[in-house]
Amino acid sequence: MSQIIDKTRRARLFRDRLAAAMSSGGVTQSGLARAIGADRSTISQLLADDGARLPNAQIVGACAQALGVSADWLLGLSERPESAADLLATSLTLTAARRALVDETIFAWHREAQGYKIRHVPATLPDMLKTRAVLEWEYGPHLGKTTTQAINASADRLAWMQQSRSDYEIAMPLYEVASFAAGTGYYDGLPPDIRQAQIDHILDLCDRLYPRLRIYLFDARRIFSAPVTVFGPLLAVLYVGRIYLSFRDTERVSALTTHFDQLVREATVTARAFPDHLRALRPA
Numbered sequence: 569m570s571q572i573i574d575k576t577r578r579a580r581l582f583r584d585r586l587a588a589a590m591s592s593g594g595v596t597q598s599g600l601a602r603a604i605g606a607d608r609s610t611i612s613q614l615l616a617d618d619g620a621r622l623p624n625a626q627i628v629g630a631c632a633q634a635l636g637v638s639a640d641w642l643l644g645l646s647e648r649p650e651s652a653a654d655l656l657a658t659s660l661t662l663t664a665a666r667r668a669l670v671d672e673t674i675f676a677w678h679r680e681a682q683g684y685k686i687r688h689v690p691a692t693l694p695d696m697l698k699t700r701a702v703l704e705w706e707y708g709p710h711l712g713k714t715t716t717q718a719i720n721a722s723a724d725r726l727a728w729m730q731q732s733r734s735d736y737e738i739a740m741p742l743y744e745v746a747s748f749a750a751g752t753g754y755y756d757g758l759p760p761d762i763r764q765a766q767i768d769h770i771l772d773l774c775d776r777l778y779p780r781l782r783i784y785l786f787d788a789r790r791i792f793s794a795p796v797t798v799f800g801p802l803l804a805v806l807y808v809g810r811i812y813l814s815f816r817d818t819e820r821v822s823a824l825t826t827h828f829d830q831l832v833r834e835a836t837v838t839a840r841a842f843p844d845h846l847r848a849l850r851p852a
Contacts, residue, residue, distance in 0.1 A: 738784070
């Protein structure tokens with residue numbers, strides 16, 4: 569429940585914040601008066617009046633617009649000085665998602681969240697766990713002659729992600745791993761020997777990196793998730809195909825964290841059981 573501020577305190581808060589915004593922006597009383605179409609004496613009175621009177625909505629709105637802050641902040645209704653449009657632009661970002669390996673944007677997000685738990689629901693098997701052979705098979709049709717160059721350029725980044733101080737929790741639907749092991753669906757045409765080597769590679773990583781690396785499998789018939797990564801408390805990113813939809817506001821990051829944690833709680837295969845489950849699927 570919001571705290572109710574009495575008129576005198578709100579008027580004082582308005583004067584303090586108006587003065588602070590003017591000082592921060594280097595705006596004089598005369599300059600603000602010209603910007604809002606008022607007399608200089610009007611601004612002087614707004615700053616000097618020690619009573620409980622607040623200016624009318626027109627004056628408050630004009631001052632907020634001229635100073636690049638929100639009217640709610642001036643009036644003590646918000647602790648964020650940014651306008652609603654600026655807050656939205658900061659908290660919600662659309663970024664092009666290239667059909668490539670770990671690009672600069674993804675790598676920057678991982679470095680920013682170093683030391684925090686990273687929760688990840690991948691679109692396929694996680695790139696950071698893939699063998700070179702799987703990467704070449706998957707990215708070759710899109711990158712052509714530059715496939716080898718792209719893999720070489722991403723190798724250090726993938727290694728850094730595996731060895732960073734972050735804990736990684738990965739949740740995937742059961743069918744993703746089953747399809748990979750059987751070479752069906754998305755993985756149709758991937759040779760058995762490459763799939764076997766990939767499974768062995770993941771088993772080795774689980775053995776060496778657990779509990780820093782934990783992989784869970786959930787039943788998509790019971791609970792669904794789009795590809796999403798939550799970088800600690802800092803950032804949550806949805807992958808929607810050609811773009812990443814990223815959120816930095818606490819409410820949405822928290823909501824997507826809760827969503828991921830629900831996947832873990834309802835996992836059909838836990839992190840401890842995952843290696844045995846994967847061995848059972850390994851093609852002969």
